[in-house]
Amino acid sequence: MILVINAGSSSIKFAAYDAASLKLRLRGAIEELRNTPAFSIHAEDAALKTAFEDFPASGDHARYTAWILYALEKIFPDDAVAIAGHRVVHGGLHYDAPAKIDDAVLEDLQSLSPLAPNHQPHNLAAIRAVAEKSPALPQIACFDTSFHRTQPRLAQLFALPRDLIDEGVLRYGFHGLSYDHIVHELPTHLDAKSRRRVIAAHLGHGASMCALQNGRSIATTMGFTALDGLVMGARCGALDPGVVIHLIRQKGMSADDVDKMLHSKSGMLGVSGISDDVRALLKSDDPKAEEALDLFAYRAAREIGSLMAALGGLDALVFTAGIGENSPDMRKRICARADWTGLKLDEGLNEQNAGRISAASSAVEVLVIPANEELVIARACKTALEER
CATH class of the missing domain: 3.30.420.40 (ATPase, nucleotide binding domain)
Known part of the structure; x- marks a missing residue:
């Protein structure tokens, strides 16, 4: 099973997919983390919804991410999570494709937090929570910026001193996972x-x-x-x-x-x-x-x-x-x-x-066309599993 996590500033959205077919098993969200957390789940199997009744009344990104793993283990005892994929807002200059997360990658992504202060720290908090709960579980980072690395250089440039440009002060663009999904869907329309x-x-x-x-x-x-x-x-x-x-x-x-x-x-x-x-x-x-x-x-x-x-x-x-x-x-x-x-x-x-x-x-x-960033991440996870 593939687990997809999209951790925002005050919410965590997640989805579980079949690793072979990419069929959606369930989709859920924990919202209002800063106030009174609220949980919702969407699944065809009504039994899956009752399995989440022991939702914690309070917690931070780390606690709730760990709880999501615990809940999935409980309701899918015969189908363990094989890989976790995360939306990460900023990939900087060098990440133009999904990346397997290790300590070096995590350090790189941490250094980009000042460029996305309302998003990046929460994305990384979820990654660390998964690593702490399940150290052997492979994790993949999928970046909102990587889709735009195809842009011509002129489209990326600010008219600033050259040394700032060389340091990476450029137009990166975001919402790349959403646009990736649009491109995938367009041939059907x-x-x-x-x-x-x-x-x-x-x-x-x-x-x-x-x-x-x-x-x-x-x-x-x-x-x-x-x-x-x-x-x-x-x-x-x-x-x-x-x-x-x-x-x-x-x-x-x-x-x-x-x-x-x-x-x-x-x-x-x-x-x-x-x-x-x-x-x-x-x-x-x-x-x-x-x-x-x-x-x-x-x-x-x-x-x-x-x-x-x-x-x-x-x-x-x-x-x-x-x-x-x-x-x-x-x-x-x-x-x-x-x-x-x-x-x-x-x-x-x-x-x-x-x-x-x-x-x-x-x-x-x-x-x-409805947005489906989670499916884009699931596809990247499936590819990573096949390449192992």
């Missing part, structure tokens, strides 16, 4: 001609877009960190660096204060002053909520134009992740601002969250 120039929009609490040319990343909206690019739930997205200088010099804010504001008090939450959740904003009659939603859509539509310049045109637009999959309103707002491309929505299909939501007369195919 589009013919070869229609998937030459694709923009994938991973729109969730964290949001980005990626230009896919024949299935390879050539440009993306996130850069050196996951703070760049689109407006997000509570992150600011692209920002004039002069604003940061102003906040420090004129407002007397510390670097830590600015960091916290840009990561957790900005985005749609900051603009609306109400919520970082699109659903809550859509229910509000406060004009600031409407402005936050419009800003999200406006910036997304602008990035479509930018990524089209990199691609030299557009054959298909794909929405994925929480907002992309489940918000017809936001898809409509974004597509309305991109109608100059010849893109036209079928409003009925859009409201149904159908797989294809473009009108028959649309010059651009518009798809909705």
Whole structure:
């Protein structure tokens, strides 16, 4: 059996797959780790759900990761976990493919924590917890950044002094596991001609877009960190660096204060002053909520134009992740601002969250493909097992 773990700042998502067929055995999540932890599980076999009744009432990432291993041993006594795969947000310059985790790799990944401070430490905490609970269990790290290593050098460069560039201050891009899944799914939705120039929009609490040319990343909206690019739930997205200088010099804010504001008090939450959740904003009659939603859509539509310049045109637009999959309103707002491309929505299909939501007369195919980063990690684990 393959265990996939996606450890976030306040949650741990996990899934178990059959090692031979990659059939999903179960999927679960532990959320609100900082407050009152809540557990959920999705499995076809109802008996599996009752096996998790001894869920600990409190704990940290390490305790709950160990508990997941314990629970799987209990409910699958004849099918031991053969390998664990982890989502790791940052792989830096050198990790352009999944990596077997050892002490040297773990040390490398730890050194990248300052580049993803809200994600990397939690990813690594789960890895260490598995190693402590099951030292002999092989573990694989799958990186959100590695998918974008195919980008041309110019797409990766900042116009900064050369010594900083040589040190690795570059545009890395993120959400690579999500985009990898999109590429894998596209042949079931589009013919070869229609998937030459694709923009994938991973729109969730964290949001980005990626230009896919024949299935390879050539440009993306996130850069050196996951703070760049689109407006997000509570992150600011692209920002004039002069604003940061102003906040420090004129407002007397510390670097830590600015960091916290840009990561957790900005985005749609900051603009609306109400919520970082699109659903809550859509229910509000406060004009600031409407402005936050419009800003999200406006910036997304602008990035479509930018990524089209990199691609030299557009054959298909794909929405994925929480907002992309489940918000017809936001898809409509974004597509309305991109109608100059010849893109036209079928409003009925859009409201149904159908797989294809473009009108028959649309010059651009518009798809909705559910995110499945866990399956990408499971595939990497299966390959690692076969290569042993």
